Amino acid sequence: MKAKTRLTTHSFSNIFISLTLVFIFSFSTWSCGKDDPKEPMKEEMEEEMEEEVGYNYPEGKIFFDFPPMDLDGAYFYEPMGFMGVFPQDHGGFIHFEYGVDEPTTPIYAMADGVVTELGASGGDLFMTVKYSTTISGKLGHVGRFANFILDQTEPVIEGSPLDVEIEVKSGQIIGYISPLSALDIGIHDLEVADSKSFCYPELAYFENLYAADIFDYYKDENPVKAEFLSKNVRALPPYGGKNDFDVKGTISGNWYIKDKFEGKDQATNYFAIGYDHIYAQRIALLDGLPAHDPDIANTYSHSWIKGNNPKPEEVNVAFGIVKYELIPKRHVIKNPDGTYELYALDTIDDQIPRGVLLMQMLEPETMQLEFIADKTAMEVDGFTGNQRIYVRKPDYE
Template sequence: MKTFVFFALCLIFLSCAPIKTETLNNKNDYQETASQAYSTGLGNLCSTKKECIEYCKTNRGRCESYCRDKEIELCKLIFQEKPGDLGPQDNKGCKSTGTVTFTSPPMKIDQIELIEPIGLMIGGHVTPIDHGYYYAKNWIPGSNREDPSVFVDVLSPATGVVTSVQSMPQEYASSSIGDYRIVIHHTCSFYTIYIHVNQLSEKLQAIVDRGKTTKVEAGEMIGRAPGFDFSVHNDDITLPGFIVPETYSGEPWKLHNVDMFDFFEEPIRTQLLDRNIRQKEPRGGKIDYDIDGKLVGNWFEENSNGYEGKKEYQRGQGYWKTHLSFAYDGLDPELIIVSMGDYNGEAQQFAVKGNTPDPKDVDKTTGMVKYELVSFDYFTEEDKLWGRQTFAKIKKAYGNEHIDGTVLVQMLDDRKIKFESFPGKKASEVSGFTEKAKMYTR
């Protein structure tokens, strides 16, 4: 799924048209030097309090990247909170409770090339992803987002209150044009989240990064992009397959994911499912696989602060290095996937040679388990290899023959495992754990 790696590495913020933005050519442009540490500005970004406040209104992503984890009074003044800390979804301005029926698709039906459901594992998205993906026609997923002519309208699915419009940090920006995360509360507990919207409507541009709200109607254009992340959440429901909810305090909304198709009225629901490449039930995907006392599900390196990652990662790139998941493919749940945040220095996903043993059957009585790792691909319903760029109905995921490496895992207790990866080695070449083995918990 390498085609989608960059697009899928979405977190939470950015900067966008019609606001003028600057292209960052050198990351040192916003790095602090010793002499600047005590200045009245923000490094090379701006030099005075007034200048910085104005600059950060239109370049918030760069300012957040500079301020992250720094105790600078000007940063505190500009952001009023720690940059990058979303916390629970603020529902200020919402009305009513319960769910609503969506009467508009997020993207016009005739402009949709394909939809991917929740539950994929791609690159730094080590645990199953809590959002799906919409891709427009005439755009290659994961490719350049610098040409607005390929952008299409992003639509609100129902009436609601936009409670958050945040620009992505520089390191997660998908385009120099802009990149935003939008939350729409349709009731006080039922909301949709969009990520990687590259241009905002005039209405939303007026409130971006300012903590204000605005009402939108069903079908209203809220922005433009060639593709975007989309998810639906209901705070009145908590997924049962996250056995330690506190682990996800950094991204609490994922505990409340609901099916991304089920709330659309007909015929919209059927029309959207017709563009969904996943054919296996549940069509909307699944992200919560934890079973207490079993290997299946998500694990986090011991003393690494759960999903949020170690403090030194600052919730920036690399926070996923301490993540590990034994789950099932997001398009064909019959295929076991081992997803690692740090496999030979990179976040990678593999299928399992022989597709056994099933992690839901592995417990502390099983002893050491060796999984030989293989790459994987997909067959379409026409029994053709899927190219991963255009729509197809996925029939089956399968593991390839070449062994890329082996992992060794053992459940020590119901919520503790010992794990080690051996890149480039077959199972027959691995006799046991070494001093490099790590403990993971949940």
């Protein structure tokens, strides 16, 4: 795996632009024009995946022949697992043609299949390609669809995705990247749900529950796999990332605030702790309250743990209170010579913490937490009375 990726003449002019691109990728979500992102319901989507539409889909697992996009057009690939409302179910390519008026970098069908969905959201397009009876790929931040697709459909309207049946061949150009953001790609496999660690799978979106490691769908002898891996910024397996961190009876994984903040979006009522999607050994967390509430001044919502200990999967009811000192998470470095590389983390824990996050398991499926800003663990004795109570399975109406 390459430690650095050379940029071309299309390189960003400064780090601000590159970080903006990363921000857009990291917080992007699949949009189907619904108020509730869980609609259509998971069961309905499963039925649609299993329906026969006249195309002779191969059964079960298949292997891809082509990458999702022209790899020469990508700086790097960022795997799934970025902490969000459920760790993110898809990865994405940071590409050279950000801000270009009409990008020409192609998007490919990764194997023979059928385009089953076309949509528009936020100024970009998205599409779903079904490859087998159990496997589909969803592409977000598509700039434009290939002409042969447009010739077979009605106009795509924002918020009203189209159900289509357009056959495609392996390696066929099906679209082009967007100048507005990274190209997102999520692989969804109906056969991987049993391997996930979600305590309550019914709380997961369809895409979360069936998110699969894209690199598992390329054979080792296929040279595309090695080239694709060379663009990947994650150095440890699973190379395509991980989006399930629930460990029953511990603080690890997904949590919902017990007494819902009325009038706030779903993310505000959410907390997750697991591991970073790029630096897989680092404990990472998302606190939805400061991330989505402009009235809260601190910026600890996305953080790492100073000292990287104790591991969240080891913190149970018997453990008692854990004092996590929070430090900023890291992404990648843009060097003056026009390359990207991972941070060397040997001195990362030397920095002054943002504050202390107190966490305690009260019962096997209930915990409390409180963030105390601008303090160290030695300066914090315990909860101050401002803690919030979280549960694994909320009783929201």
